[in-house]
Amino acid sequence: MSKVYYTPWRNDLEMVDKFNKILRKSNFLDNIEKDDRIAIKLHIGEYKNFAHVHPLYIKGLVSALLEKDCEPFLTDTTTYYCGHRFSAVGMLKNAFYHGFSFANIGAPFIVADGLGDDKGFSVKVRSPLNELFVPNLFREVDKMIVFSHCKGHGLTGFGGSIKNVAMGCVTKKSKLDMHKVVKFCYNDALCDGCDACKDVCDREIPLMENGKRNLSLEKREDCMHCPACMEACSRGAIKLEELEKIAQVLPLAVEGIYKVLGKENVRSINWGANIVEYCDCMPFPGRTIGKNTGIYLSDDIVAADKAFLDDVNKSTFMIDGRPDPEIQTIEGEKIGIGKMDYERVIL
Numbered sequence: 001m002s003k004v005y006y007t008p009w010r011n012d013l014e015m016v017d018k019f020n021k022i023l024r025k026s027n028f029l030d031n032i033e034k035d036d037r038i039a040i041k042l043h044i045g046e047y048k049n050f051a052h053v054h055p056l057y058i059k060g061l062v063s064a065l066l067e068k069d070c071e072p073f074l075t076d077t078t079t080y081y082c083g084h085r086f087s088a089v090g091m092l093k094n095a096f097y098h099g100f101s102f103a104n105i106g107a108p109f110i111v112a113d114g115l116g117d118d119k120g121f122s123v124k125v126r127s128p129l130n131e132l133f134v135p136n137l138f139r140e141v142d143k144m145i146v147f148s149h150c151k152g153h154g155l156t157g158f159g160g161s162i163k164n165v166a167m168g169c170v171t172k173k174s175k176l177d178m179h180k181v182v183k184f185c186y187n188d189a190l191c192d193g194c195d196a197c198k199d200v201c202d203r204e205i206p207l208m209e210n211g212k213r214n215l216s217l218e219k220r221e222d223c224m225h226c227p228a229c230m231e232a233c234s235r236g237a238i239k240l241e242e243l244e245k246i247a248q249v250l251p252l253a254v255e256g257i258y259k260v261l262g263k264e265n266v267r268s269i270n271w272g273a274n275i276v277e278y279c280d281c282m283p284f285p286g287r288t289i290g291k292n293t294g295i296y297l298s299d300d301i302v303a304a305d306k307a308f309l310d311d312v313n314k315s316t317f318m319i320d321g322r323p324d325p326e327i328q329t330i331e332g333e334k335i336g337i338g339k340m341d342y343e344r345v346i347l
């Protein structure tokens, strides 16, 4: 049975110290060896969305790793959608604005997919993804620590460690492939041609014709199946359906990343704080949907996510038809990336 080291939430100031202690008291970092190149996979937050993991925790992890004479660095991939993190230059500026500078943290930030357009290498994965494109940087990494902010997500219901690896350790193409498994539906009868969807679409896809949105089929290949236009439409004319499918493919991508790094070389930290409605990738966090729970450390990615989900009210994540947050852990266990059954060790 997998172990999940857990420290319950107290208050913000105490928590950083408690986190630093749990890193040293547990055997979480026991597999780290001198000179290991350690990728700390994190999410720095979309510009001005500050719900992400606080940099002091990342600094604490880097300090503990440096004591082991290894080479930690922070990393993430650029986004497939337009925004502040679409290119490596934008990503690095954003990292600086949000406090993830070398001066603050003690480790550099290296964008995983080059300047933002590394096509990566292909890894065979299960259907319906079949193929995953992984940035070349991951060929050179010895170990990875996935540091995730636990929160809601407009498409997958929940974002924790599984989501962080699946969507965050792949190229733009694989991110789009995963988003395309959901079904895009448009109800012409509900549309009043208000233009709100046009204003939010980075790809300029919505076209207005005769007082209604006209979905131009030839441009649909560009559509990112992002929820931006759906969320902008107050008439409910746009819907993304079968969202459970995107939650189901996330563990398949994790399995692909494990083929590259080795399952035994990936460890997860879940930060159960600032539990908000939207993912860190959105420009706003939305409502708080749960109380801070604590911090979870495990060498089992499924157990880490499951332990957090056991501490929250699942239904608060399932707003507006979002899928059950446990789909990711259930599917993950089915394909063998981890186990839902775990032993909680309170430190």
Ligand code: SF4
Residues within 6 Å of the ligand: 190, 191, 192, 193, 194, 195, 196, 197, 198, 206, 212, 213, 232, 233, 234, 235, 236, 237, 238
């Ligand atoms: S936001 Fe909705 S109602 Fe307005 S034009 Fe777009 S689809 Fe139609």
Ligand code: SF4
Residues within 6 Å of the ligand: 200, 201, 202, 203, 204, 205, 206, 222, 223, 224, 225, 226, 227, 228, 229, 230
């Ligand atoms: S889902 Fe909507 S906002 Fe997103 S790219 Fe497609 S048309 Fe544009």
